[in-house]
Amino acid sequence: MKGKTPAFRAVILAGGSGERFWPLSTPERPKQFLRVFGGESLIRQALARLDGLVAPADAFVVTTKNLVAATRKELPEVPKGNIVGEPMRRDTGAAVALGVGMASGAGDPVVGFFSSDQMVAKPKEFRKVVKRAVAIARRRNAIVTIGIKPGYPATCFGYISPKTRAFVEKPDAEKARKYVRAGYLWNAGMFIARASVFRGAFAAHAPELECLAKSGGDAGPLAPAALARLYAALPKISFDYAVMEKAKNVEVVPGDFGWDDVGSFAAFDKYFPHDRRGNVREGPCNVVEAEGNICVARSARISLLGVKNLVVVTTPDSVLVADKSRVAEMKKLFSR
């Protein structure tokens, strides 16, 4: 370590199979390319949100092999070499390890991991909190995570106990209420630490991922063939499970900046205005005596008559009609 303040680099994790927002998203254009919120794609928003904290040259993206070209096109200001595709999906454990390897370098930079498909309503507040987390990561031998102040007892997120710093899995409804009462925070998948601290954590808790975390930097990037060979042997394991649930050197910085995961079409209910019957519409939708529907017309005009709580989406190739309460089960449409 030198006396100079180490750089802050950001890695945007941008995998995604395009299933949960199908047919708006597809395997070739997964969720992070969605333009429904505020005009810009979610991945552009993820980068723009770090404006002032991270220069484009210090931004990295870990995505899947088939999405590298689309990602480079979407983020032309990021150096091409900073956008790398995983040869296959191995969950966030491998993605974080690869990102640590890519973002490593002289001066042991602080590396922060962020998702490509999240919403932040208050980006200024977000930047403040990230700054705080980066400052802690600079000073201490710790992985700093940003814990989100829960807006409601969600069952679709993991939680973090701010006292014990324990990471806990997605709870059922009852446990979720208990967690919220006890002051637990949502695990938003944001991790910030010096590259060396991440490497140490992999060495200690997930040695099978250590090699990836040590690639890049001075060692230079792995050749595609080597990367493919390495990935084929890796376990599918999340970073939470591989490292965060075991590490003792965890710091939690609470954040409250209108964060959301944009996990499914149900999120449209939160971000779009409703008509007086609770319908959310985009494009030509003729809605008659219908309530609580999400109606997205990207090609043919949609007419709804007397239906309730549906998600109806049209694209030139596909029409989705799903019960709103079932959108978490979108995968079932692709299981044949």
Next chain:
Amino acid sequence: MKGKTPAFRAVILAGGSGERFWPLSTPERPKQFLRVFGGESLIRQALARLDGLVAPADAFVVTTKNLVAATRKELPEVPKGNIVGEPMRRDTGAAVALGVGMASGAGDPVVGFFSSDQMVAKPKEFRKVVKRAVAIARRRNAIVTIGIKPGYPATCFGYISPKTRAFVEKPDAEKARKYVRAGYLWNAGMFIARASVFRGAFAAHAPELECLAKSGGDAGPLAPAALARLYAALPKISFDYAVMEKAKNVEVVPGDFGWDDVGSFAAFDKYFPHDRRGNVREGPCNVVEAEGNICVARSARISLLGVKNLVVVTTPDSVLVADKSRVAEMKKLFSR
């Protein structure tokens, strides 16, 4: 009246606004052009059903002005002059009167009225019953109607009392059950009588329509401008209400030949095979944990997830998603 057996001529009533099967049907291609049942359009089936009873030269069609060309194309064997378009919609009272005028001629033929958009499961039995009705109409100064043996206590059809020969309007559910128990028959809108008998009935009960019923035949058809002027002054009134509810010289011939009105998408449930969850499908439909839906994919592929009792129809221009119990209210989609 001469000693020679008078001819039998058939008039197919083919109006229709295309609303009830929208978007499969449209104002330019209303229900009678639908090809979903058995491959042929409903209007072709209506004509074919009379095969052996009516020569194409003795078949007539009353349709709306804008549908004349499409109808002539659909029924090329019918003489062009036998297919006439009403200048505006004036309900079945005017349509029957115009049909009587068109089909009148030497020898006072028997004229039968049939709808263009009905289903008959047993056409052979249908022809037998029509023959019986025609024979009665030849002999007697009566309007013969074919009353359908009810399959269930329908509330969407009018009924005929076989004893009093009284025509009664569409009943509520309770009355419908009473009618069925009492042996009432469905009013299928089939009327058969000598042209002179129809003319006499108009003269007696609906003199405002008499002029139309006397056009055609020896008098020659009305010029389009004269027809338009005449129609503009006509009341919108059904033939049932204008004539049948008042006439005393009514004969009822019961029929049981698998008749149905094909009134709405709900009819698909009767005529198409179901999958094991009660869904009816045409075209590429991916149906996951969905029940009782009618799914017609004419352009984009439809995916249903977890939805129940919907009608989902796609065409290149439009997507309809309606609750199955609401399809009778399709008009509401066009009321703006």
